[in-house]
Amino acid sequence: MIGRPRRVIGLLSGTSMDGIDAALVRFHERAGQVRAELESFRSTPFSVAMRRELADATTGGAIDSERMARLDRALGERFAAAANRLIGKKEHRKADLIGSHGQTILHAPRGRHGASWQIGDPATIAVVTGLPTVARFRAADIASGGQGAPLLPLSDWLLYRSEKVDRVLLNIGGIANFTYLPAGGVWEDVLSYDTGPGNSLIDRISRLSSSGRLRMDRGGKLARTGRVDEEILRELMAHPYLRRRPPQSTGTEEFGDELAETIMMNGRKNGRSTRDLLATVTRFTAECAARAIRRHTVKGTEVYLCGGGTRNLYLVSLIEQLLPGRNHRRFEELGHRSEAREAIGFAVLAREMVLGRRYPMKRITGARGAPLLGELIPGDGPTRITIPSRVSQ
16 A cells, blocks of 8 residues: 555547557655656557547447447557556566546537546556556546546646746647646636647548548648638638637547548538648647637747647647747756656546545536546555545645
8 A cells, every 4th residue: 555656657549549658657746846757658559450440439430339348448458558568678667556548439528418438448457557547537527517628737737837937738639728827826727628629630631631541741741832721711710619618628529520521522612632621720720729828828928839739840830820929938848758748647647536636627627626536446466555535635
């Protein structure tokens, strides 16, 4: 039994469904200040077959309940293997705990019976690794009336806030989201929500227009040479999601295959090339992110970009152009690799959960009260964790 986990593994697969990110994080805490040292990070790509299976599950394709259950188990084994690879090479890299977000296949948080579904069976992870595993991070928040997302603003606030300067962290995954950390602010001052698409539409237009030969517009090179279709862009900027007020979150249900196919159809009618359509959706993605940040920040705010979308240099350049007067910084200046931010975040959330720490989520997700984020499955190894009944922040 341990009181405070020192080494925690964070696992997830993002909405781009391209593979598993795994981070081994060592924590240091003194006088309420948490510091996370990234000891190891690894991304494991999915096979073509697994990506196809996940796409079928996510888009509601021809996948029955048995196939879904077996996919859940199979994905759990892959998450467990990713965790074991981090700690298997060196004996001193033993971990105390795993936090696994899994793979989101449905995010429909609105309405009386809002739901968000992640697969990658955590019981399988716990058994295969022998480590206690925290998962289902969104469930209690949704049960409390929240949207279950975004959750990583909590880890952003714990790790990256500044006493002297306002900061924004813009994460570009399949969906883009930002966290606003006002200088010297308490947790209740933090603001965060999904801005709209990140890589989702860019990747889907790339695949659809090439009959699957291209998975992405690498570096934004194709979009950079295209011309924006202003008519399609105006229609996209009128998307109902962009008229909502926070708290708000979204997923590929709104910015996925269906919308990409509509864009392709309208592009053909207008005689647009693949490069033009990529230029259009890349501009749309940048406009959504920049508009949200402009709405809540002032000039001089530090803006840090992270996530897989930062490899799209054209997208990054557009966002920077649309945010004049902000202090654009590299995420690595905060002490961590950009691509590891989300995996580190779920390691943080798992640690906070087993320490029994609860945080008001009303401003971020809309949840009532302070739900305990995550559920624990004990491992079969020697490590055991006791969760306090309730511990104040």
